[in-house]
Amino acid sequence: MKRSESNVFALFLACGLAMGLGGGGILVRPAAAQTPVTSSFVYQGELRSGPSVVSHADLNFRLYDSPIGGNQIGPELGVDDVTLIRGRFSVTLDFGNNVFAGDERYLEIDVRSPAGGPGAFSTLFPRRS
Template sequence: MFKHLIALTILIASASACAVPVGTQFSYQGRLEDNQVPATGLYDFEFRLFDALSGGTQIGMPLQLNDIPVEDGTFSVELDFGAGAFGGQARWLAVAVREGVSSGSYEALNPRQALTAAPVAQFALSGNPGPQGPSGVVQIVPVDGVTAQIPAGGSGAPWVFVQFATVAVSAGQRITGSAVASYTSIPDAAVQVAVALCISDNANGATLTAFDANDFPDFFYAAPANMIALSAAGSRLVSATGTYRVGMCVKFRNSSGQLTGDRVNSWFMITNS
């Protein structure tokens, strides 16, 4: 039985905004574990695009790719959900898998994976050619390599803010973001963890607000191995001009131990709403 999927990278061929606009295809790289062991062999994958971490609306048609080679847990595929799939909004990828020799049903891998920088690059380069892309995009802030330590807090664990970037935003503009962060659990044990993108007014830093709701989601999942991938995405309209801190809020509900951050791949985009 498949237990775990770690989204490693989402890539797209680079292109100048002044040159031919980038296409709708992007590369998705992930890591698949079968019974907590890195998978090796041929596997069939099904990919569906959604506008929410759970529930939500499916975007485009499902993509089924057969006999994809997986080597020591790592695989890479080319995905294309068509024009209009990425318009700057947050997107999540639902992945299901079965063994390549099977013709039966797919097994869903939860949770859905928040998509990172590559698809938004399609949006940023999809307007008229020019140095700043289409008129609605004000700024794109890529983030890579941020690390952090999240202490265990038990059932009443607080949200811990991991800052990724500082952005200047005008009233009426929108911040959209997506992030995938890999963490190591110490000691090596199953963990209970929740995650959300959040924003703080840099002037006081006292109040954290989730991107997608008035309160943070209390969504937890148990990870079966010491290396876990936490993904989050969201979009929020900013009501006051200012400088804001943006990043990921993590709640670690184990009774002991800590999560040690290893790698973050994320982006934040400012648009005129």
């Protein structure tokens, strides 16, 4: 009786090892398709003084590698006629694929209000990391 119990145990052990070492691959499902990652992101900000009472503004965005001075990374992005709701806004930005490679980046923003007006842009300070 002990011999048949040990034979059954050996059979289960062999099957378990076979499944674990390669035979178990038939139970693995392929991964579901992933949504491709894009370089665009949504930036939400708030203007706390000045043009925040106006309902629309023109905004320019630039990335830098330093909070002060430094080098501009990627293109300047202009977004015209941005809606301000109690000074808050939301825009989609896309500086390209290679600007976020793990190094710290700082966002500089210029504002012109009212939107489309003849006035100059004002640069906000400090840059946002």
